[in-house]
Amino acid sequence: MPSQTLVKQVDRWIDAHKKDLVDLTCRLVNIDTTVPPGLNYPRISQVLASELKDLGVTPTVSLIPEASMRLKVSPEVGLKGPRPNTYATLKGEGEGPWVLLNGHVDVVPADPSGWSHDPFEPVVKNGKVYGRGAADVKGSNACEIFSMKALVETGAKFRGRITPTFTTDEEVGGYSGVNYLVDKHVITKDVDYCLSTDSGIEALHVASLGDAEYLITVHGRAAHSGRGWTGVNAIEFGASLIEDLKKLGEEISKRRSRINAEPGWGIKKMKPGLYVNTAKGGLKGNIIPDTFEILVDRRFIPEESEAQVRREIARVVKEFAAKHREVKVSMKMLLGYDPMLTSPNHPLVRTVRRVARKVLGRDTPSCGSQGSTDMAAVSALGIPIAVLGATRQDSNIHGIDEHVRINDLVSVTKILAHTFLELL
Ligand SMILES: [Zn+2]
Structure with a gap:
């Protein structure tokens, strides 16, 4: 159990950096990463890699070879251009568990005609960030970065390691993202816990179809x-x-x-x-x-x-x-x-629910998503996964005027940071 003083210190740091969290969300939304075909992947990878560098770690940008793409992805999907996956490892002091973090960088297409503004020119209004991908899932990617920054900047001590991964092509069921990192042994059976942010703050997803x-x-x-x-x-x-x-x-x-x-x-x-x-x-x-x-x-x-x-x-x-x-x-x-499944009684699930209850003041019941996710490839390795992010039912993901609440971004950042402190 982390000390309460440390948890408060981390929370204070996150509250004080709300503006930066929103700013990073906007910068990510501003890069149009529509898939198919998978636009501007190198640009978003560069931004994320530079954020990871700020944590004092050396990021890796891994490109899937053309030949593997041809072998694994059927041409009808319409993917074009390089597909960089960006990751790094933040080491704590001494031996401890290995936590994998994941968020995808791609977004579904947006037809600007229905929108109140350009979907890729983010707008901050009434405590919300509007833009394609603000909720699914770029806001939550920013939360991942800031949850780790909070630990580094406050000097919070932890054991083990955290590996953030930002991957491509989730929205098209792509092989080129998470599956490729599994095949490349970047993600292995040795991962103890996986946290994905590709979901909402109203419930905790432990399964998918x-x-x-x-x-x-x-x-x-x-x-x-x-x-x-x-x-x-x-x-x-x-x-x-x-x-x-x-x-x-x-x-x-x-x-x-x-x-x-x-x-x-x-x-x-x-x-x-x-x-x-x-x-x-x-x-x-x-x-x-x-x-x-x-x-x-x-x-x-x-x-x-x-x-x-x-x-x-x-x-x-x-x-x-x-x-x-x-x-x-x-x-x-x-x-x-494949389906994804973690037992609702797994210690990881219990930990995230306990932490979320403290941050949100309410329960995030564990449940299964009626969607399908690239986390299935991680689940297949036997790694327990908890999926919780900043979207809500009314965030209108994949729809017009998609948005994310700034308070939810702050909450998810805290939930992630507290979870690291509990697990590590
Ligand atoms: Zn998503």
Whole structure:
């Protein structure tokens, strides 16, 4: 347990540097890092690296080689340009746990026409910072920097080490960020705790859904419509396969995880789903279509695995194919994201909740996100993860006039700094 005097000193330092925290948030928002394609990554990496240098550590900027990109990321995602991931290690005095910190640098596109101002010209108004990425997740990246600055500047002693990582392409399910650092052994099993800020301040995320997309193709035979009976209509057969998939989806939607769901969406426990989200077929009005493509998006709970959900869909496809010998059916996986899961009773989760209660004066209940996250790659190493950041339900992330509350930035910075002092 850190001494109360030290905690107060750290809090005072953070309060006194609120302006700088807002200023860094604005500087990060000001760099348009829209993905795809992944604009200005070297520029934002430079700013973050120079902030890390101010902590007295030597940052590393790691570029994923072009060849690995080609191998791991399908061209349809539309990524272009260099993809620098920035990290460093802040060492305490003596042996102790290893804490990994993560935030992503990319933002989703912003259509300026709906905004009250240019999305990449941050505006500070009524205690909030407005701009694309202010909430998701550049404000929280600034919190990470200032939580470590608070320790360094107040001379707070800690053991072990903290490794902040600022990574690319989270918003496109990219391999090039966190996954690459895992494959490069920058992030290893030896990490004791991981804190991610890619989430909100209303609850503590300990889990997220897995996501897998499957492309199912029904192959028939093209023919002139005038002699339509000589062809095999892939769309008409495919329509009945969609019905079968819908039935499976209804069955799946009754399942629940044991993990509580995030509040505000009308479900008590995390919920899986199967959805037919695109269907494409047909060339012309006078040709019997020979192919029909059905894209299934399967969101799965931590209790399910990708292999299991794939088998389930494959069974429906196989039964359909056995009933309709006129067509051939193939299936392939397009992308996969595993679920993330940390036990809600893990000491890390209990610590962050206790610290957050002290800073916020209320509980941050642990729950699972209905989204999917790149933290799954860290979770797969068996590393416990707690996700808490500065967004709120009304922050309008990915929407117009996205914003973050300055008070929340201050709170998240304190929660991070206190958590370091508790863990290290
Ligand atoms: Zn995010």
